[in-house]
Amino acid sequence: MDGIVLLKDDHKLVERLFKEFEKTKDTATPAAKKKLVDSICTELVTHAYIEETIFYPAAREQVPETEEHVLESVEEHHVVAWLLSEVRNLDPSDETFDAKTTVLIENVRHHVEEEEKEWFPKVRKALGRNRLVELGEEMTAAKPKAPSDPLALQSAKS
Numbered sequence: 001m002d003g004i005v006l007l008k009d010d011h012k013l014v015e016r017l018f019k020e021f022e023k024t025k026d027t028a029t030p031a032a033k034k035k036l037v038d039s040i041c042t043e044l045v046t047h048a049y050i051e052e053t054i055f056y057p058a059a060r061e062q063v064p065e066t067e068e069h070v071l072e073s074v075e076e077h078h079v080v081a082w083l084l085s086e087v088r089n090l091d092p093s094d095e096t097f098d099a100k101t102t103v104l105i106e107n108v109r110h111h112v113e114e115e116e117k118e119w120f121p122k123v124r125k126a127l128g129r130n131r132l133v134e135l136g137e138e139m140t141a142a143k144p145k146a147p148s149d150p151l152a153l154q155s156a157k158s
């Protein structure tokens with residue numbers, strides 16, 4: 001699968017989970033909220049992992065003019081990784097749980113919009129279909145190797 005299509009599919013999946021959180025946050029049981037936020041965490045960490053280990057380095061190397069985007073994106077991942085590390089260890093009935101999750105969602109939406117609107121089109125143009133399919137295969141194969149702890153991401157330490 002084309003690597004950019006794969007990344008956009010991941011974005012759609014987390015957006016569905018975000019909408020579910022927004023719709024159910026006032027009525028769901030603490031256990032259900034915890035489960036939902038755990039899946040958000042798993043999906044986001046896996047996604048960030050394949051971007052940071054495969055897609056971002058390839059873009060940086062092969063499309064040097066987008067370097068600034070890569071560096072900014074890693075800093076955005078950094079913020080999200082630390083927010084995730086707080087939320088996943090928080091009791092869902094804590095008064096800060098919804099607020100932290102909402103700020104996490106806002107950060108990810110902003111990040112995804114920049115990737116999809118400003119950056120990915122340039123990468124697509126420069127890399128071409130064959131290279132993108134190659135990257136898609138590499139990223140699919142790397143997904144099972146993703147850590148579960150957000151702080152194990154490269155961006156968390158940068």
Ligand SMILES: [Fe+2]
Pocket residue numbers: 048051073077111115
């Ligand atoms: Fe990203």
Ligand SMILES: [Fe+2]
Pocket residue numbers: 007011047051112115
């Ligand atoms: Fe992304």
